Amino acid sequence: MxxxxxxxxxxxxxxxxxxxxxxxxxxxxxxxxxxxxxxxxxxxxxxxxxxxxxxxxxxxxxxxxxxxxxxxxxxxxxxxxxxxxxxxxxxxxxxxxxxxxxxxxxxxxxxxxxxxxxxxxxxxxxxxxxxxxxxxxxxxxxxxxxxxxxxxxxxxxxxxxxxxxxxxGKTVLRAFDRVGGVRPGATVVVQGSGALGLFATAVARLSGAGQVITVGAPAARLAVATKFGADAVVEVADGIVERVLDLTGGRGAELVMDFAGAPSVGREAVGMATQRGRIVIVGSTAPAVAPLPLGAVMGKELTIVGSLNxxxxxxxxxxxxxxxxxxxxxxxxxxxxxxxxxxxxxxxxxxxxxxxxxxxxxxxx
Incomplete structure (x- = not known):
């Protein structure tokens, strides 16, 4: 032509x-x-x-x-x-x-x-x-x-x-790689139910997670998260940290993945993570300053990793x-x-x- x-x-x-x-x-x-x-x-x-x-x-x-x-x-x-x-x-x-x-x-x-x-x-x-x-x-x-x-x-x-x-696709897979992947049987919390969060939900399930919890909205997207392997979903309007802790028997998650970017994400991720848990920050692109509870990061000996695209x-x-x-x-x-x-x-x-x-x-x- x-x-x-x-x-x-x-x-x-x-x-x-x-x-x-x-x-x-x-x-x-x-x-x-x-x-x-x-x-x-x-x-x-x-x-x-x-x-x-x-x-x-x-x-x-x-x-x-x-x-x-x-x-x-x-x-x-x-x-x-x-x-x-x-x-x-x-x-x-x-x-x-x-x-x-x-x-x-x-x-x-x-x-x-x-x-x-x-x-x-x-x-x-x-x-x-x-x-x-x-x-x-x-x-x-x-x-x-x-x-x-x-x-x-x-x-x-x-x-x-x-x-x-x-x-x-590449953003989600890089995030899993940056944070060291999913230990078989681990509990994974995915923050966000957009395309990245839904894809991450599926990747976590296919990678051998024992429990996958997706946090997000609206309900239609959380229904897709369930189809993609989420064992439980949490509406953002709920008491997110309390609900995740309840779903994990009070222990929290070994891996928490941010694909949401809301100002409260960092604080919630720290609250949901278990002792020596891992957190990967992917979705927080906004310039807003968000406080992070550093005392809890230290006390839980958390690993926090950033992942860019x-x-x-x-x-x-x-x-x-x-x-x-x-x-x-x-x-x-x-x-x-x-x-x-x-x-x-x-x-x-x-x-x-x-x-x-x-x-x-x-x-x-």
Whole structure:
């Protein structure tokens, strides 16, 4: 097919306002390592909703194209464009991609940690009015920058699952890895019943937890948590710590995982954790200052670990996870009915109202 010179995109110009369908230019020269893709599927993440609402914001970010969980069909590539494992990427291939890294900073070279890259670049952090314009999911075509870590995707992983693996999936699996995994038979509390919390509930169950408790709202999402392996669910309106302690015979949980981000999460996590328990903080992205009972952290000898998103290795593991456990959970329950770009704003609003777990946008519609 001819290489397009522009793309239709849903652009965020003001926080909390409808997205504007706009025609954006596409680069006319694909540099080494770059690719041009036709977006097949984008799944919206909680971060997209927080950026849209303005809860997550930074100077000079708008206008922008949202969407950082996506799958694309390769239209063309620059010279020497390969995936993260060194495979050539031909036209027509289906790929996913992670954020770009510089390969030169302290985080990349000394720490050897992609998530610590000083110039780590997400597609949605690219302004849509400057080169290369369209690098995120809510557009018909996207420019995949040279240093973005790309993955050729296996046919047996559906587009929605593969897109989710690019952020929500890899974020959850990295969190389990950062905190040392699940001891067989352990009690795990998952704070949050969004896509990350629900996926973490399933991962905890599949990892051999003896008891899984999911804390969240609304009731419809907690029903999904039960389908995904939660032995018990706790409404956020309840006395959360007291309820969890009651469910665990007063002992608390060996592992508490934050995917909620509410100001009370840290205090509640410490209260729910058992002696020498482990806590991993993943969802607390808001700038609000939240007190933490350090005396209880010391007295219980707790281990508290932070986990930030994930890198290309975590993304690869997420694809492998969906391949291995494809039939073990009803993963499609996480996703809404696909809609086109013109309806993306309504689906973001629905997620904001907690009426949809994970919206699916098909720009080809």
């Amino acid at each position: 001819p290489i397009p010179t522009s793309t239709r995109a849903a652009v965020l110009t003001d926080h909390g306002e409808p997205l504007r369908l706009t025609e954006l230019p596409l680069p006319d020269d694909l540099t080494p390592g770059a690719a041009l893709v036709r977006i097949r599927c984008a799944t919206l993440c909680g971060t997209d909703v927080e950026i849209w609402s303005g809860r997550m914001s930074f100077p000079g970010m708008l206008p922008m194209v949202l969407g950082h969980e996506m799958v694309g069909e390769v239209i063309a590539t620059g010279p020497d464009t390969r995936d993260a494992l060194g495979h050539d990427i031909p036209a027509g291939a289906r790929i996913g991609w992670s954020e770009s890294t510089c390969g030169e900073c302290h985080g990349c070279v000394i720490l050897r940690e992609p998530v610590a890259c000083a110039r780590r670049g997400y597609g949605f952090r690219q302004r849509s009015d400057t080169f290369p314009y369209a690098t995120a999911g809510l557009s018909e075509y996207a420019y995949v920058v040279p240093r973005a870590a790309k993955l050729l995707l296996p046919d047996r992983v559906p587009d929605t699952w593969a897109a989710m693996a690019g952020c929500a 994930g890198d290309i290795a975590d993304y690869h593991r997420a694809i492998e996870f969906f391949t291995t456990f494809a039939g073990r959970m009803s993963w499609d329950d996480l996703f809404g009915t696909p809609v086109g770009l013109s309806a993306a704003y309504q689906r973001i609003e629905a997620m904001h109202r907690l009426e949809e777990i994970k919206a699916v946008i098909d720009p080809r519609s």
